[in-house]
Amino acid sequence: MFRTCDITGFKVDLQSEKLIRANAVFAVISLLFAVVAAILLVFTRYQPVHLLAAEWYYRLVTFHGLNALIFWIIFFEIAGLYFGSTVILNTKFCAPKWGWVAFALMVAGLVISNIIILMGKADVMLTSYTPLKAHPLYYLGIILFAVGALLAVILFFGNLMIARRSSPRAARRRSVRLTTDANGRRASSPRRPKRR
Ligand code: HEM
Numbered sequence: 001m002f003r004t005c006d007i008t009g010f011k012v013d014l015q016s017e018k019l020i021r022a023n024a025v026f027a028v029i030s031l032l033f034a035v036v037a038a039i040l041l042v043f044t045r046y047q048p049v050h051l052l053a054a055e056w057y058y059r060l061v062t063f064h065g066l067n068a069l070i071f072w073i074i075f076f077e078i079a080g081l082y083f084g085s086t087v088i089l090n091t092k093f094c095a096p097k098w099g100w101v102a103f104a105l106m107v108a109g110l111v112i113s114n115i116i117i118l119m120g121k122a123d124v125m126l127t128s129y130t131p132l133k134a135h136p137l138y139y140l141g142i143i144l145f146a147v148g149a150l151l152a153v154i155l156f157f158g159n160l161m162i163a164r165r166s167s168p169r170a171a172r173r174r175s176v177r178l179t180t181d182a183n184g185r186r187a188s189s190p191r192r193p194k195r196r
Contacts, residue, residue, distance in 0.1 A: 002092070015096035016086040020079045022103055023152075027075035030110065034068035037061075058123045063114065065126030071110050071145070078106075078152045085159035091166055094158035102151035109145025113138055 001014045037060045043051040052060065086093050093099060116122045122134035164170060 005087075010087050011090045013086050013092040015099070016082055016093040019093065019096065019099045019103065020082045020087075023075050023079035023082065023106075026103075026107060026110065027072050027079060030067045030071035030075055033114065034064050034072055037064035037067065055120070055123070058125065059117060059120060062123060062125050063117045066113060066117070069126060074145075074149050075106065078102075078149065078156075081153065081156040082159070085156050085163065089159070089163035091159065091163040094155060094162050098151060099155055102148045102155065105144050105148030105151065107148075109141045109143070109148060111141075112144065113141030116141065 002011045003014060003017075004010070005012055040051060040060055041057065041064060043049045044057050082093070082099070085091075113122070116135050116138040119135075122138035124132040124134045124138075128134065
């Protein structure tokens with residue numbers, strides 16, 4: 001099902017629109033998390049205030065790093081990939097159900113990792129270098145998010161394939177093939193006709 005955008009005149013697949021919105025909303029939520037943590041970090045760095053104790057400072061550095069550099073950016077990127085591959089190319093979303101599976105995996109990853117960090121079981125900073133060690137659920141959260149993002153990128157390529165197949169050029173190529181089949185010979189033969 002499509003709707004036509006009042007402003008741009010683009011044909012917008014409704015399923016795709018919902019997926020773009022959901023990913024964009026979670027991008028903004030992650031950014032908000034990152035900004036709140038950043039403000040607390042700045043007020044700790046500012047010596048006259050020195051808001052947080054060392055333990056919470058590193059906890060929030062991890063929280064800020066993950067939300068600012070991973071969650072916000074990748075959710076926004078997926079929304080952009082879906083927008084570019086469906087709305088801009090005037091085509092439908094290849095597999096909306098899988099789009100929701102990817103989204104659910106990414107949200108589950110975000111929620112699990114953030115909760116574990118705030119519970120104080122993953123004070124490992126963004127890089128998670130050894131010997132720093134987090135609770136296994138923290139790594140599970142990161143893996144779920146990564147698998148969801150990978151699935152979303154595969155769907156982006158699926159959308160590109162649909163757009164390519166339904167492009168006017170591909171339709172023309174198909175119609176030429178159909179005409180030649182109906183007539184029983186090639187209309188656009190690469191070989192020259194034989195002279196008699
Ligand atoms: C989207 C933009 C931003 C990104 C991608 C980003 C990313 C990061 C990353 C990756 C770290 C290191 C985290 C770690 O080592 O675990 C960090 C640390 C930090 N960020 Fe941001 N950040 C952003 C915006 C901001 C803003 C706007 C502020 C200030 C208002 C800020 C304040 C801080 C502070 C205070 C630290 C801790 C530095 C330290 O103690 O070494 N960040 N940020």
